[in-house]
Amino acid sequence: MSWTDNAKVVGFVSAFGAATLMGFVGFFARHINAQGDVIAFSRMMFGAILFFFILMRLGRLSDLKKYKLSPSMIASGFFMGTCLSAYVAATQHTSIANAVFFIYVGPIISSLLAIIFLKEPLKPITLFAISAVFVGMLLIVGLVKFTPGGIEVGISFSKETFFGDMLALASGVGYGLFLFFGRYRTDVPGDVRSFWNFVFAVGGICMLFIFTNPSVAQMTATDWVWWIAIGIVCGFGALSLCTIATRNLLAVEFACVSYWECVVASIIGILIFNEPLSMAQSIGGLLIILGGVSEMGLGLVNNLKNRHKAKVVTP
Structure with missing residues (x-):
């Protein structure tokens, strides 16, 4: 990767921004007395509404017709909504560790699919990065712990x-x-892509409502304020940046950065909720940071070397 490639820079910055804002999901969700799919619906609905008004303000509503819908655009939005709704629902029926483990298998799945079907390359530095962030995730969420007797794997099924x-x-x-x-x-x-993503995500969540039958009767005025806030910050903000990132990065590149969300969530837990951080979790956070910035760092180093060589050969 050359750092003269503006698309890559935009992609990595957007990916880090998306992961950072996604890390605030738990912070907002703890203040909302509602089912997970109700919270997920806020994130999708506000994204669709705000992007509609942005396009209208820019006089670009015609772009919604100019760029024809395709099955991949519909599927991307549908899976965005249903996966987030299923994740929050999962936290209510299994351990947080299990739920986090399974959803963070997602970036690995996307990377494998992109390598197989889109013929995206897998460079050694990228393989190192994805391995580091995945191991870091296992440590930071407590699925792997250091004990006096050795290493303890915390994932369990029943x-x-x-x-x-x-x-x-x-x-x-x-x-x-x-x-x-x-x-x-x-x-x-x-x-335009973000608008359609949010629209079809709303549709996917509404389909789940048929089975979950959610209620908002218990929500107070304070709950609604937080519900709106998570929709704007973790919906409109995070997921629109995610859409920009996936357009400009290879699947595995985005996957490496996406685990930064775990670090942000841990920092919030420490600073706001006074949650302890073990040595294993600290190492996990460092691995995620190392893996997330390794490819960017290598690209920057290579770019500086190329500039230096260019100066040397210039008469």
Whole structure:
């Protein structure tokens, strides 16, 4: 990667921004007394509404007709909505560790699909990065712990949590498919693509409402304020940046950066909720940071070397 490639710079910056804002999901969700799909609906609805008004303000509503819909655009939005809704629902029926593990299999799935079907390359530095961030995720969410007797693996399954585990698995597969289908139709502008993503995500969540039958009767005025806030910050903000990132990065490149969300969530837990951080979690966070910036750092180094060589050969 050359850092003279503006698309790559935009992609990495957008990916880090998206992962940062996604890390605030838990912070907002803790202040909302509602089911997970109700919270997910806010994130999708506000994204669709705000992008509609942005396009209208810019006089570009005609672009919604100019760029024809395709199956990949519909699928990307549908899986975006259903995977996030399934994830939050999974946290109510299984352990948080299991839910996080399964949804973060998603970036690995998208990377494999992109390598197989889109023929995206897998460079050694990228393989190192994706391995580092995945191991870091296992450490930071507590699935792997250091004990006096050795290493303890915390993931567990039982009949009681089977339904929640299947929801979590569905969220991971959905997340991977969302990222994979996001690699298609890179000709569509980011704001147009984001609008359709949010629209079809809303449709996917509404289909789930048929089975979950959610209620908002228990929500207070304070709950609604937080519900609106998560829609704007973690919906409109995070997921629109995610759409921009998937247009400009290879699937595996985005996957490496997406795990930064785990670090942000941990920092919020420490600073706001006074949650402890173990040595294993600290190492996990460092691995995620190392993996997330390794490819960017290598690209910067190579760019500086190329500039230096160019100066040397210039008479």
